[in-house]
Amino acid sequence: MNQSLTIRRPDDWHLHLRDGELLRAVLPHTAAHFARAIIMPNLVPPVVTGADAAAYRDRIMAALPEGMVFEPLMTLYLTEETDPEDVAAAQASGLVKAVKLYPAGATTNSASGVTDFDRVTGVLEKMADIGLPLCTHGEVTDPSVDIFDREAVFIDRVLDPIRKRHPGLRVVMEHITTSDAVDYVREGNENLAATITTHHLVINRNHILAGGIRPHYYCLPVAKRERHRLALRAAATSGNARFFLGTDSAPHTDANKLLPCGCAGCFTAPNTLSILAEVFEQEGALDQLEGFTSINGPHFYRLPVNEERVALTRTPPSFPDHIETEEGPVTLFDPQMPLNWSL
Ligand code: NCD
Ligand code: ZN
Secondary structure: OOOEEEEEOOOEEEEOOOOHHHHHHHHHHHHOOOOEEEEOOOOOOOOOOHHHHHHHHHHHHHHOOOOOOOEEEEEEEOOOOOOHHHHHHHHHOOOEEEEEEOEOOOOOOOOOOEOOHHHHHHHHHHHHHHOOOEEEOOOOOOOOOOHHHHHHHHHHHHHHHHHHHOOOOOEEEOOOOOHHHHHHHHHOOOOEEEEEOOHHHOOOHHHHHOOOOOHHHOOOOOOOOHHHHHHHHHHHOOOOOOEEEOOOEOOOOHHHHOOOOOOOOEOOOOOHHHHHHHHHHHOOOHHHHHHHHHHHHHHHHOOOOOOOEEEEEOOOOOOOOEEOOOOOOEEOOOOOOOOOOEO
16 A cells, blocks of 8 residues: 655646735645645736736735745636737736637626626637637536536537637636536547546535535535536546646635525635545545646646646645635535545
8 A cells, every 4th residue: 555655746727816914814725735826817807918817927926935945827718798908918928828718607706707708709719819728618508408418518509519610729628527528528638627626526416405405515516416426537637638637726715605595615725635645545546636636637738747746645634614705714624534645
């Protein structure tokens, strides 16, 4: 039995850092373990222009505690008014590493997202030309589509047509939750990849709904049936380089989670790597962990891998059940299983 495991320092390819006091409270938990993260732009108001991204990057760096090293990889929030030239300039300056597509109304703070996909054709063309990845929140918002089907329908109605229209466009399907998405990535070419969250490898929809409603397990896309969770575990541990970690750690205060209409999001930054080590060990695939957390992501984003190594040791870690912030407590994702690996 392995007692320790040394891997390249991980990166997080989908992260919500928020702003202000919440940013200050959650950032150290990511910076403690991850070298870089793709920073989601769904602030209020959203991070739309290169100038917005530069200002947000400065606020993140100002919130980073002395002595910690962390590189935020910025993204732009795609709107129907996004200017292709602004996107190209933001990439050329090295600031922006992806553009995020939120169908309008799909999730937290997505009201400024895209309704008419024809209106973003010019931006997508430019992105295909310059090799800038599009990160997709892959759910349709059509109220007549069942929430558990929204990812599969998005692939058919939105994503596949976009990819056929822009074959050179590089796409990351974010936080996939279904075997349909896993199959679509497997069948795709080198321009298509997907991130998988920690929590979707651990919970299925029963965790949210059986025996009482558990708001801390509610996130978007919502966790699906067990067979989908198993497909995600198989994909993450398969060694296929087009699947990699995007935690989608999405902190909300307990006050905002525990409402009659509570916010979507699981906060996993502090315990993600301990949970992943457990999941990969359960799957007999500890040797694939480094690829998933530290190699496949930079490879797709055409960035160097981290040279620094981190050691996981077989020591049961201890995590608080919540962290305190100036805005109130934020509960950690509870994997409901003993953890044996510490960083
Ligand atoms: C995210 C958030 O809270 O910003 N919530 C979530 O459930 N994942 C938004 C998102 O990525 O959908
Ligand atoms: Zn997210």
